[in-house]
Amino acid sequence: MDRTKETSNLIKIYNQYKQGNMARGDFVKTVCNFFDLVKTDDLTPNELNLLLLLANEAGVPQYYDLLEKINRGLKNLDEDDCKLTTISSYLNDTSLVVNGQKLHKYQKEVLERFGPENNRFVLTAPTSFGKTFLVYQIIKKKGYNNILLIFPTLSLLSENFLKLQDDASFQEYNFHTLSEITEESFGEKNIFIFTPERYLSFLDNNDFHFDFAFMDEIYKIDNDFIIDSEEVTENERDTAYRLALEYLCRNSIDILLVGPYINFSNSHRTSFNNFANKNNFELLEYNDIEIVSKNVTKLNRNKFTLGTDTYRLEPGTNSNYAKISGIVTRITNQSENTLIYCKSKAEVERYAKELLKDENYLSLTKEKSVRNELFDIFLNHIKDKFGEDWVVYRALTNRIGVHHAGIPKYIQKEIIDLFNQGVLLCLFSTTTITEGVNTSAKNIIISSVKKGTKDLKQFDAKNIAGRAGRFSHHYSGNV
The missing domain is CATH 3.40.50.300 (P-loop containing nucleotide triphosphate hydrolases)
Structure with missing residues (x-):
């Protein structure tokens, strides 16, 4: 990435926005994507001044707050670094604080x-x-x-x-x-x-x-x-x-x-x-205000894009089940969690079973082992009540979540909590995931354009894709 070129382009876009030649939603997305690009870079005081200004102009000062959380090497602006625009941004930032909490x-x-x-x-x-x-x-x-x-x-x-x-x-x-x-x-x-x-x-x-x-x-x-x-x-x-x-x-x-x-x-x-x-x-x-930007990519033969990187699946990976397993394994290797949308309960369980056969994924779970006493208690409860042959139990022992309407509600809730805590590395689900469930998924794989035997409507597809990335946790989500 040529940061100078990207910064120059962003300033041009900012001027277009100020002149009324760019929609607010497009400007919010552009600013969000720029923060995503530079979030781990060494940034100069001038660049930090610009970022603070842009976050406030976009109406989402939380973008700068998240930068301070992600970038451990980030140095705070001191009095000598501050410009009038910076002071203005801080004043705007303060105006968005209501009852001690910051709104966008x-x-x-x-x-x-x-x-x-x-x-x-x-x-x-x-x-x-x-x-x-x-x-x-x-x-x-x-x-x-x-x-x-x-x-x-x-x-x-x-x-x-x-x-x-x-x-x-x-x-x-x-x-x-x-x-x-x-x-x-x-x-x-x-x-x-x-x-x-x-x-x-x-x-x-x-x-x-x-x-x-x-x-x-x-x-x-x-x-x-x-x-x-x-x-x-x-x-x-x-x-x-x-x-x-x-x-x-x-x-x-x-x-x-x-x-x-x-x-x-x-x-x-x-x-x-x-x-x-x-x-x-x-x-x-406010449908145009996508606070967390979405990067949408289509699996092209045996390669896919994740952020700025392109990944290839193993030669001969032809079935959808093998492809999904390959993508999940590569995303997991990046220490990110993944939600996989499936069209039916049967598909949810079949995809989970296929991943349980993937040696590359299983070796990763051993490397990324987790110690969690409550998780162990939960596993023992499921084993005692439903048996160790139940696919939900077998999946959980390998940090895979399974979520559909056929699973008892209290178990569904625990699985979501474990996924959000990072105990589970991936989660296979039907549209139950869009019906009143909050997750911290950075990545969503859409394995089908169906819900059961019926086509997904545009509304449903947007709702599923909208679950990728979570405000105050991520700048962008991958679909």
């Missing part, structure tokens, strides 16, 4: 839309936008008394319950996660954290109104987004979701509904737009 510019724009009244919004943004984090800031700003948070899965419900409990700002609230509760257990300030099904069950015994309500995965109200599944339970869940949303709109004052990659202008999406108009929602579209 686009989160703050949404936060500032919440005024004294008429606060009903539908927000669409990429998975890396930080939508749930934004919800916490809205609650802190407005100081609501009675709050309803609806998450699509129990794993997300649990994850957010723990986060809220650990945040000192929410200590004055009573938390409720079970539906079998009555008014006797309510306090002055309450946060109800439910799945759609639990919320409907709660309504059987309670006529309760909320000051603020939040609901994730709003695309579920429109059939155009949803691919019919072979599993009846998913259809039942979508119905429960829509019923819960209907009651939520009746029983709540301020509301924020969120989802990824929704195109509000699609003329075929009349049911969605009719819903928004009927319930007085304002639409907020």
Whole structure:
């Protein structure tokens, strides 16, 4: 990489952006990619001044914060190094700090839309936008008394319950996660954290109104987004979701509904737009703000690109199973974790079994051995309860995760946690990974353009690819 040339090109792009000749999303992506290129380089004070300026102009000062975490040799700017633009950047940086936590510019724009009244919004943004984090800031700003948070899965419900409990700002609230509760257990300030099904069950015994309500995965109200599944339970869940949303709109004052990659202008999406108009929602579209850049590459014969490097698979690697094993092994060798999307439960398990036969991968797991007492306890539990022949157990012993609807929920949750902690090196999954699960995956391999026997729609494909890279952990994700 010629850094001088890249820097010169970036300055030209910055000038185009300032003159209004470049879209904000394109500029954010360009800045993000530049940080990714130089993140481990030795950087001069002049370059650091420029990077600080660009991060703030892009509206994401966290890019510079991440640089300080990644680049151990980075020297902080002292007074002699600072320029007027640097001081301006620091002032802008400070303006984005709310309740002791830093937002990016686009989160703050949404936060500032919440005024004294008429606060009903539908927000669409990429998975890396930080939508749930934004919800916490809205609650802190407005100081609501009675709050309803609806998450699509129990794993997300649990994850957010723990986060809220650990945040000192929410200590004055009573938390409720079970539906079998009555008014006797309510306090002055309450946060109800439910799945759609639990919320409907709660309504059987309670006529309760909320000051603020939040609901994730709003695309579920429109059939155009949803691919019919072979599993009846998913259809039942979508119905429960829509019923819960209907009651939520009746029983709540301020509301924020969120989802990824929704195109509000699609003329075929009349049911969605009719819903928004009927319930007085304002639409907020940030689909162009991909905070974590995506590098998309296609496997060309037996070679693929990862970042700036090209890798070749072994000659004669012809089957998809062997190719996936080869890619996973090479990514693992780079000390990065990998999520592999598969079209069905059968494919998830077959790919995992094929990787278990790959001697190159198995030798890597021995080199990268891990000691984790809780992991050992978890393995022993699965062995005792399900037997050591179960593919999930055999995969886990070699640091491979398996995730699909046929696996008990509590095991799914532990597998995600182990993957995020780095205990598991890779994770094979169906679309269960896109339904209310947060991962720290740097890389995603899409092994099929199908979901079951049906084609993936563009929306689903974007949602899967959007899981590559995580804000504040990575500048970019590889797809």
